[in-house]
Amino acid sequence: MIRLLAVLCLALLTSGCLTTISHYQLSQFNRGMSPPEVTEKLKKPPLISIPVVADGRSFILDRYFLNNGMGADIYYLAYEGNRLLFWGYVSEFRRHPDATLGRAVDKAIPVPTPAPAR
């Protein structure tokens, strides 16, 4: 029983470490980096890469989980023309002066629409 619990704990810890990125890593990015350069800095690939077209512009949005100390928050890295354009929380994308980025992230995470009233 103890062994099983130990294995489960280890699996949870390992998977947590593998899927999340840390805040200190965010300052290592530079605009214009290619996806392999970013992956090399993070030492891990994204959870998912989502191709999105917004206002006629094509983006790739890479989704990660960012460790916030207590859990993890969804965090996106946006590439345009295979170059890193912006990175941040969903809210940061939505208030970016380049409004297309906000629309792109909205396409990557569709906002749930409320059920129609009966």
Added chain:
Amino acid sequence: MKNTALLKLLGSCLAVLLTVGCATSVPLQRAQVDSFRTGDSASDLQVKLGKSTPTLEHSFAYAGAQYLARHFNLQTGMQQSGTVVCTPTCMYIPIMVPVYTQFVIVYGDAGRTVRAYGTLEELSKSPEESVSALMPGLKVAMEKAQAEKKKG
């Protein structure tokens, strides 16, 4: 016995005070940052910086121009830490430890005016391309300066 406990407690407090007091730089506070403006002269900004001291200073070049970067510790909060003193009964002594983030001020115009300021992350992803373009060079120069500081 009581004297020994008191001495140990005082010793711990002294150690904390010395650690904080002997910190090599005085951190920056949010209220100070709120008063900064791009285009401020170096002397105006020095007044706003008050007693805050940089942790690192270095120059770097971009597109044929020279820039100066001054790095500070910006205090973003406090975190509770603690130590256990046993004399022989053990007691936990809570200590509040400041939390810092690295903050950079970039001076252009041969170090005379403030070109940009913010955390490394904020500046790196700045929508203003003339600011984000400075960051790769700044980070390379920063790593060199850090290595030299460690050596020296």
